[in-house]
Amino acid sequence: MKFNLLGHDKSCPYNGRGMTCLPVGKVHHARYLLLLVFCFNFGGMSASAQSTVNLDTFKNIPILDEGRVKPLDTYAQNLLLRFSGRRSFDRKPAIEWLARLLLDSDSVRDDKIFMINSLDIPMALKIEPAKKRRYSYAQIEPEFVKIIQLAEVAETIAEKERSIVEQEVLRLYYNMMQYAKLTQALSFARPHDDFHVHDAALRKKIHLPAEQTKFSFWDIVTRSEHLYALTEKLEDTTPEFWSEGDKALMGLVSNLYQWSLLYHKIPFAVVPTDIAEDETWLSPWDILRENFHNEIIRKEIGLLHTIAVGYRTKDQKMFDAAAKAFTDSLAGRVIKKQRKNIEKIPLELQYNKRHFFLWAKLLYGLAFFLFLFSFFKSTPILRAASLWIIGVGFASQLTGVIMRCIIMSRPPVTNLYETFVFVGLICVLLGVIVELVNKRWLGIMVASLLGLLFLMISAKFSAEGDTMRMMVAVLDSNFWLATHVVTITIGYAGCSVAGLIGHMYLIQRMMPSCNAQTLQSTYRNLLGTLIFGLATTFLGTFLGGIWADQSWGRFWGWDPKENGALLIVLWCSIILHAKVGRLIGQKGVAIFSALGLIVVMWAWFGVNLLNVGLHSYGFTSGIATGLIVYVIAEIIFLTFSGFYLRKKT
């Protein structure tokens, strides 16, 4: 029992443990929670062996998280991603880890799942720094008080002013708090010392199984009628006249009452409330307190209890039946919109399982490899094969995108992550079209390289958590998301393809074996994609203007994102006018189109980095560095090729 660490409250006569109501949220309340976790977590069941229960029905269970009804499978992945930076643990799916966290919390204590990105923190906590930067709950727990102290300080600092260490302290603190709360999410189903009934007679009186002595909160609370009948008789007497059996009975009732007050706002909303048209869901503990009178809800909690028992006793049939019945029961009573979400869960599980984007990435990589190989030996069969490989990759990526659209009931682009996936998709499509026209490997190079690159960047972005998030009110318009956002991202794709072809043109021209026909064909494709990019960016920009006019009353407001799109339009127009006025030749068009890639990056996500201060951390600053390195490399390349080609001609 580790609660001595924090001292304990002697006000509770029956078990001597602090049973204050659980405050939530603020850091300074954490001490109380910690106390409770220590009180109740580890006196219970012994650590069972590895999970052998198949979790297929369990991962189907819906949960309301970040405003969206999603399967536990997705929830588990995002949770683990937030804690550890990975979507799986020990090469096993996240759902296995989540099941252990919820149903067998002792077994996860030594799992190294807390990622700490700063060496200062393990040092401050006097923990041996781990090579993989990941630590277990058991390792950190003895120093939790220190973390609370540090987090209390960090919380007083304004968000933008926080240093990396302070950010990491807070992140660790919130993650540990969530971990601690989640271990209690289904603790009502866990046999505990507080519900030990040694007295066989008492067990019989309240209809508990005779062969068992230790019970769970749920076992007892579902016998409250019998308990009530028994305690009623004791109401008129004073404790000195109570028998040992009476005292045990009153102890049980008291513990029941105290437990019922313990857990508030556990972040595990799996049960919808019984209020009509209310979209809120609550955790089992919260719903027990609010809606215990409702028979259906009681039955649902009972099913959760059965799931826990099935898991503990490794009774697959019992486990599956309860999980399925629970999901069905929810689907039967939620509002229509949420029911539709529940119906889409099997689709989301497929999406999680099939890894469409990973397959697409691998296929694009293979096609790019074949493109490189074509320098040594190029045959029509090889080219056709590469094109087919890209086609299959495209189909896989497209399937993933379509599934996301169906799951979210949204057009394909709603956040920055999705722009990378979608722009990649369009680049591949444009590349294939270019290849069909050009027939000289150019399109294969464009499709495979850009498809691969953008999917790799998107994978980095997805490390930030759920990629299917809710939208803020002002953006919540499927019509404009489908028109403006989609066209503008197609514009990004067009300009990116033009930029890459610009590079290719320069490289082809620098080659000793420069073929004039190939060069002309590349140049024509460059102009075509450039005008395509200009047209779609223009359309996207002005659809954006119309959206702004519709929702804010102004067509144009010089805001950074609008300006970014305008920059692309201006850049393309400068190139085209300079070409018409013969201020630049083919080489110039190629160089400026290549530079246009930088303009596209700026408009696309450079603008988002503007708000990033010096203290930024993680991916955003990573991408800023990447962008700067890229810009420098690009300028060096273009200057070099410019001078080289001048000499050559």
Added chain:
Amino acid sequence: MKQLRKNRILKSLSSIKITVICLSLLFILTLWGTIDQVNNGLYLAQERFFNSLIFLIGGYVPFPGARLVLWVLFINLVSASITRLVYRWRQAGIILIHSGLLLFFVAAFVTFHGTEESQLTLSEGEGRNVSANYNQWELSVWEIKKSNKNVFAYPTKNFSVGDRVEFTPHDFSVRIDAYYPNSEAFLAGEGQTSVLVNPSNIQVVKPIPVDKEPERNVPGGIFSVYGTDQKDLRILLYGGENVPAIITKNNKTYAMQLRHKRHVLPFILKLKDFRMEVHPNTEMARSYESLVEVISNDTSREVLISMNEPLRYKDFTFYQASYAMDQFGRELSTLAVVKNSGRLLPYVASLATFAGLLLHLILMAFGGKKR
């Protein structure tokens, strides 16, 4: 027309070099203006880079503002459409693009000079027919009497020290002794004699730098009033005050105030209900809605204004802009009010330009094959 096409001045004005230089300048201004917003905010950056004809770098080196560049580009485009553009079917795309762009210039001109933006904040149950500009101020005077009030107001935008403004119908005039677009006010110290007339006993206004959020500026000024009962009347007005200063003349009482510029609406808007929804189990807003009643002459109707669903009535458009809760727990809804006469112009212009781009792309692909 043929003679015009050969006109030398027009020819040199239509030079494509001018086009490229102007587009490049516009590119630089747009990029610079975007980066500048990080430190100076949208409004100031907009004024400096985009709404100005010319601005100074570091206080000395002049640089053309976007407005000037756009004027030059407009002249360039007009001249080019006379002298350079080839009016043949093959060039139909190019011609359409450029006529769309010409229309854009017209649209930009009309919107820039013809749009009035203001705000209307209503609590539930409240109705008004006056909206307030959020960053422009006015010096207003009205007679205090029981019936309707007639307000005379001068916008403070171009106030400079020594200017005189006449309130002709009341037959008195005001001279501006001091005016600061953003200021701090100080009450009279103890024992200090009040020299300046002020309803809240403010005796000093001091200028402070203009804020990057224009709505945070609070102006202040000192005004000498001539032609009233009192001689040598000097009034201090501060934008943060709710009470006007009082002037008397010929047994009539007048109020004088420095306040947000008002716009009168030809109808009354009454807020009946405000609703905000959040995504379940989060604090993230999913929607804001204001149910309003539009009262005009003898008729009235109810309209629901929500995000992306504004109310359009007469020349005005009302958008859900923000909301707040006052100290009594009443919900306040702020609607942005825009009066814009040339709303449809950019729509037509974009459509023409895009159609042109598309046509050109098709013609280019077609012509490419022929070659």
